[in-house]
Amino acid sequence: MATGDLEHDCSIARTLEVIGDRWSLLILRSSFRGVRRFDELQRDLGIARNVLTDRLAKLVDHGVLERRLYQQRPDRYEYRLTPRGVGLSPALVALMRWGDQHLCNDNGPPLVLVHESCGEPLDQRFICWSCDETISPTAIRSTPGPGAPRTARAES
Amino acid sequence: MATGDLEHDCSIARTLEVIGDRWSLLILRSSFRGVRRFDELQRDLGIARNVLTDRLAKLVDHGVLERRLYQQRPDRYEYRLTPRGVGLSPALVALMRWGDQHLCNDNGPPLVLVHESCGEPLDQRFICWSCDETISPTAIRSTPGPGAPRTARAES
Numbered sequence: 001m002a003t004g005d006l007e008h009d010c011s012i013a014r015t016l017e018v019i020g021d022r023w024s025l026l027i028l029r030s031s032f033r034g035v036r037r038f039d040e041l042q043r044d045l046g047i048a049r050n051v052l053t054d055r056l057a058k059l060v061d062h063g064v065l066e067r068r069l070y071q072q073r074p075d076r077y078e079y080r081l082t083p084r085g086v087g088l089s090p091a092l093v094a095l096m097r098w099g100d101q102h103l104c105n106d107n108g109p110p111l112v113l114v115h116e117s118c119g120e121p122l123d124q125r126f127i128c129w130s131c132d133e134t135i136s137p138t139a140i141r142s143t144p145g146p147g148a149p150r151t152a153r154a155e156s
Numbered sequence: 157m158a159t160g161d162l163e164h165d166c167s168i169a170r171t172l173e174v175i176g177d178r179w180s181l182l183i184l185r186s187s188f189r190g191v192r193r194f195d196e197l198q199r200d201l202g203i204a205r206n207v208l209t210d211r212l213a214k215l216v217d218h219g220v221l222e223r224r225l226y227q228q229r230p231d232r233y234e235y236r237l238t239p240r241g242v243g244l245s246p247a248l249v250a251l252m253r254w255g256d257q258h259l260c261n262d263n264g265p266p267l268v269l270v271h272e273s274c275g276e277p278l279d280q281r282f283i284c285w286s287c288d289e290t291i292s293p294t295a296i297r298s299t300p301g302p303g304a305p306r307t308a309r310a311e312s
Binding site: 087 | 166167168169170172174176177178181185219242243244245246247249250251252253254255256257258259260263264265267268269270271272273274275276278279280281282283284285286290291294295296297298299300302303304305
């Protein structure tokens with residue numbers, strides 16, 4: 001991959017263009033916990049107001065959050081996850097689980113995610129529906145997809 | 157959550173202290189693709205050498221990458237994912253899948269992840285082993301875990 005082509009042939013790089021900074025990911029974390037209003041987000045995160053304004057605008061621009069008027073005179077807005085934003089939950093959950101596993105004190109994780117209907121902890125796995133089994137990260141390989149540059153497809 | 161307590165009661169915030177910047181995540185992406193040597197990483201990412209040096213040192217400090225001598229006179233090192241680093245694959249895959257879904261052109265994703273043994277595309281899901289079913293992001297709730305601050309446990 002040549003320098004500068006990063007955004008053109010890598011979905012991770014493209015995603016990180018949208019949410020690839022610590023504050024954006026922390027704003028999303030707060031959104032998933034139901035924190036919606038500017039002042040609440042600001043308090044929750046201890047973030048500078050101008051930085052929060054900037055990141056919220058970017059997340060709204062990319063359709064990850066939706067800005068909704070909830071009060072008039074003065075106008076006040078809240079920020080809600082769109083379906084596209086909810087689609088980021090696997091990434092946030094994966095980051096959380098890694099922290100749970102490697103960065104906790106002896107007491108264990110501060111927060112546990114559970115299946116709403118039964119209350120049991122959830123798991124996150126890779127699945128091969130063809131083999132009907134969960135698969136480990138070491139059993140994954142990558143192949144050029146339909147959107148690969150022509151050279152990559154020719155090499156494969 | 158009060159300002160400043162972020163790292164103490166949130167595994168996402170803790171994880172982002174280690175890998176929560178665009179370059180670190182892109183270095184990890186390259187590592188998962190088998191790029192190991194400083195000069196290869198530098199070329200692959202188009203990153204400034206001092207920034208790469210800084211990020212690699214941090215990832216090694218946190219046990220995500222391991223630094224190994226592969227040549228002497230002059231000494232040269234490569235950087236390999238540790239088991240702890242491999243544990244970040246669910247996060248990287250989730251970021252990639254979101255980009256595949258929302259940020260691709262009409263051709264489709266540039267890269268497809270497949271099950272090594274059968275070659276079929278893999279899926280990534282939340283699973284409730286108690287109910288023996290995959291669950292949607294909207295069927296998840298959180299509860300204070302054993303490492304939660306006392307106030308959070310009392311409130312739940």
